[in-house]
Amino acid sequence: MWTEILVGIVALLAGIALGFFIARRYMMTYLKKNPPINEQMLKMMMMQMGMKPSQKKINQMMSAMNKQTGK
Structure with missing residues (x-):
């Protein structure tokens, strides 16, 4: 039992x-x-916020996000 x-x-x-x-x-x-976000998505978000995305700025933001997630 x-x-x-x-x-x-x-x-x-x-x-x-x-x-x-x-x-x-x-x-x-x-x-x-x-991955949840890529360069194209980041570029579109920056354009929607009224920013003119440069490739340097996109690369900086992607590397910061990758560093934060531990890649």
Whole structure:
């Protein structure tokens, strides 16, 4: 009786932990393949804000964002 409940609880906890790590790994590989922002998006955002984007400024902002995310 108690062993069945204990096995069920252990299996539930193992499933939750395994699901968390699988989901985390999937999201990390997804974000590596599809970064949330790229140079074109940054250029469009700067133009919408009324700034004239130069390639130097775009490169500086991209390197700052990459440094912040740990790439």
